[in-house]
Amino acid sequence: MSFAHYLLQVNLYLIVFYGFYKLLLDKETYFSLNRAYLVTAGLLSLFIPFIRLEWLTEQKAAQQVYTSVNWEAVLQQATIVTESNTGFNWGSAFVYIYCAGILFFLGRLVLNLLAVKNLINTAKAGSAFSFLKNKIVDQDLPLVDVIDIHEEAHIKQWHTVDILFFEILGVITWLNPIIYFYKKSIKNIHEFLADEQAAKFQGDKAEYAMLILSQSFGVSPNRLANGFFDKSLIKKRIFMLQKERSKKIAIMKYGFFIPLFALLIVFSSATVRKNKKLIAISEQIPLEKPIEIVQEMVAPKEEFVNERLSKSVIKPSTEKIDGNWTNFYRFMAKSIKYPVDAQKNNLQGNTQIKFTLKNNKVTNVSTVLDLGDGCDEEVMKSLLSYKDFKNLPDGNYVLKVDFRLTDNNSKIKNEKALLLPSHKKLSDINVIGYSNPVRENITDEKIDKIYDFVSIEKQPEFPGGIKKFYEYLSKSIKYPKLAQENNVQGKIFLSFIVEKNGALTDVQITRGLGSGTDEEAVRVISGSPRWNPGLAEGKAVRVKYNINVNFTLSSENDQGTTPDPTVKTQNLLLRSTEKNSSIKLSDGTFNGVVVIDGIRLLNNNLLSTLDPNDIESISVLKDQLATNSYGYKAKNGVLLIATKAGKKNNLLMKSDQKEITINKPSAYDIKQ
Structure with missing residues (x-):
């Protein structure tokens, strides 16, 4: 049950209870019963919304017989994101206004309490009022002993507690005008009760009424205090003082409160049930026009x-x-x-x-x-x-x-x-x-954890190294015919998980190209031979791995392709070309690892002696990929150079009149 729904019920019950009071009880002189009724009505209005009819009933049962027909369902999981609404929301505006009203009336209540405290400490001449156990009566007033009895009645009967209760209730239900009638009625009843005690002490109701009338211009106290000189109540106090007492048969009217209470419980129980189930369920029902995407x-x-x-x-x-x-x-x-x-x-x-x-x-x-x-x-x-x-x-x-x-x-x-x-x-x-199967020996929280590629002590590796993995991809991936016809080129971003047994699972396209390229990349990677799994704390773990596949169509007149210097992950380049252009290396010192035709150079200065015309292709490895393949000295990168003389050892192959070359992005200058 939402707070708004609760407030709605509270206000509704306050109206019903007060309507019953005005209709049957207001004119009666059973002031104590009227007081008890109003306070009880306020309390019940707060608690009835929580009462369930099921608590009070016992359900009977019977037997049932049946036969059956089977069916099977298919599960599917989706991530749902509610469509945002940037327009003005009247519901939210009402909530803000209502909360602001609560804060305002709560602040006003605090100020009134402080005013009463100040009034007690600095009482003016002619004052006569009480608040909780505090009684202020000017001893110079006429018939001060009668007034003193009046205020003493307020204190002994704890009238201030009633007033504070309805003030707090009024803070919560400030928008409901009926609460102000409750406050006025309870103050009237307090005065009637105190007047009864004072008139009894005086011994003459007429003389006591004259006392009230003669002091009508006395000092009125704060509205939270019980004041003898409350001008707004004088007429009604005198009227009720002189009114003939209600007959005993009138007490029967109070008995009608019981069926009223039962009726409201039934209403509340039905409302709570509807709110908890139907309203919540309705949000799950598919609509003709979707509100979510x-x-x-x-x-x-x-x-x-x-x-x-x-x-x-x-x-x-x-x-x-x-x-x-x-x-x-x-x-x-x-x-x-x-x-x-x-x-x-x-x-x-x-x-x-x-x-x-x-x-x-x-x-x-x-x-x-x-x-x-x-x-x-x-x-x-x-x-x-x-x-x-x-x-x-x-x-x-x-x-x-x-x-x-x-x-x-x-x-x-x-x-x-x-x-x-x-x-x-x-x-x-x-x-x-x-029934859910019982899973045994699952005590390690990290058993199904997926580790990041760089956060473990030993990364997963394809048997024979990363070059063998590229060789596998080169031999397996085909440039889809539909992609060639539509001139589709670009990068596909994929991720997969290297399982603890080395299998590649959960191959996903994080950004694709379409025209069959996505499916081709997923097909080949999914069918990869098992890897050597990654290790964390000496145990095989699941590791997430990322790779980019770059599909590029080139004509015979294309110049050499310069790898993208900003990309730091692995990249597979597929070309449709018959001829490579010459590539020149820039001068300067390279502090990484140089590998020519599979042979690692001990002295990188030998690069200056290499004729660019003898180079068939150049690949660059860097970051984690480089160190995994060639050790710590490869932290500054790896140059993989294939010469024309060593072409038979290079990672090139002819397939459907297309030359597929494995290449890597580089952060180093490779000038034409």
Whole structure:
């Protein structure tokens, strides 16, 4: 139950209770009973919204018999992102205004309390009032002893507590004008009670009334205090003082409060049930116009891969049901799922839902038997999702759904159904789920953790090194014909997980090109031979790995391709070319590792002796990829140079008249 819904009920009950008071009790002289009624009405208005009728009733049960038909469902998981709404929201504005009002009236209450404290400390001449246990009466006033008895009555009967209670209630319900009538009525009753005590002490009501009238120009205290000289109450005080006492039979009027209280409990119980279930469920019902958008589809979690799905079973009723209900049963059987929470908690049992069908619309949906853990809500959601009631007869119906777990001996909740003579019974539906398998020896929190490539002591590696992996990709990846025809070029960003057994799983395209290039890259990487797994703390772990695949179409007149100096991850370059242009190396010192035709140079100065015309291709490795392949000295990068003389050892191959060259991005200058 939301706070707004709670406030709505509180204000409604305050109005109903006060209406009853004004209608039957206001004119009676049973002031103590009236006082008790008003205070009780305020308290009950605060607490009735929390009272449930189910606490006060005992449910009877009956037996049910049925047969079944099976079906199977398919699970799918999606990430849903609610579409943002930047427009003005009246609901939010009302909440802000209401909260601002609460703060304002709370501040005013605090200021009034401080004013009363100051009034007690600096009482003026002619003052006569009381607050809690504090009594201020000017001893120079006429008949001071009578006034003193009046104020003493306020203190002994704790009238200030009533006033403070309604002041606090008024802070919460400040928007409801009825609360101000409560405040006025309770103050009137306080004065009537105190006047009774003072008049009894005086011995003459007429003389006491003259005392009140003669002091009508006295000093009025703060509205939180009980003041003898309250000008706004003098007329009514004198009237009630002289009024004939109510007859004893009038006490019977107070008895009508009991059925009123019971009626409000029934109303609250129905409202709470609707709020907790129907309102929450309605948010899950698919709408004709979506209010949410699906941003991405996510594969089912690994823990559900081998989990058997739940199935629903229709069990026909022994009563004769119109054949038009067939589509309804079929829909419900496919729609109802066994809630995950219920499966985890090994909950099985029966839920009964009653509803009214009128003019093709379902109303008055509520539970007859509550099962819990989302089972009741699941049935209601499916019921309210069904739209094809146009050929079904109007009436009151009750639907029983049995939730059962296979291979589970847990207690059946609500095993016996209730009989509702006023509702026509529909065929039962049985939802069969499977108990969660017990996972043994899962105590290590890191067992399924996915590590980052650079955060472990030993990175995963393809057998034979990263060059062998590129060789595998070179031999396996084909430039899709559709991509060539559409002149599709560019980079595909992929990620995959190297499992503890070396297998590559969860191959995902984080950014693709289309035209068959994405599928081709995923196909080849998914079929990769097993890697040597990464190690953390001496144990094999799951490691996430990233790679880029660059599909490039080049003509015979293209100049040499200069790798992108900003990209730091692995990159696979696929060319469609018949001829390579010459490449010249820039002068300068290179402090990394140089490998020519697979042979590592001990002296990098030998680069200056290399004729650029003899170079077939150049590749560059850097960062983690370089150190993994060639050790710590490769931290400044690795130059892989293939010469024309060593072409037979280079990573080149002819395939469908296309030359596929493996290349890497570089942060170093490679000038043409």
